[in-house]
Amino acid sequence: MLKESKSLVLCDRDRDLFMSVMQNPPELKGKLKSAIYKYRQKYDKGCKAGKT
Secondary structure, eight states: OOOOOOOOOOOOOHHHHHHHHHHHHHOOOHHHHHHHHHHHHHOOTOTTOEEE
16 A cells, blocks of 8 residues: 655656657667566566566
8 A cells, every 4th residue: 555645747848758658668678678588587487467
């Protein structure tokens, strides 16, 4: 249960950029992509949720 919440007010440009990235995330590359792959290989065995 959340005990407190906070709001972040963005200007129109920042809000639009945030929403664009959330709707169309960039392709993962390099070390981040490799790290996610290794993590999934180690910990996602038998777990179907969250796989892409």
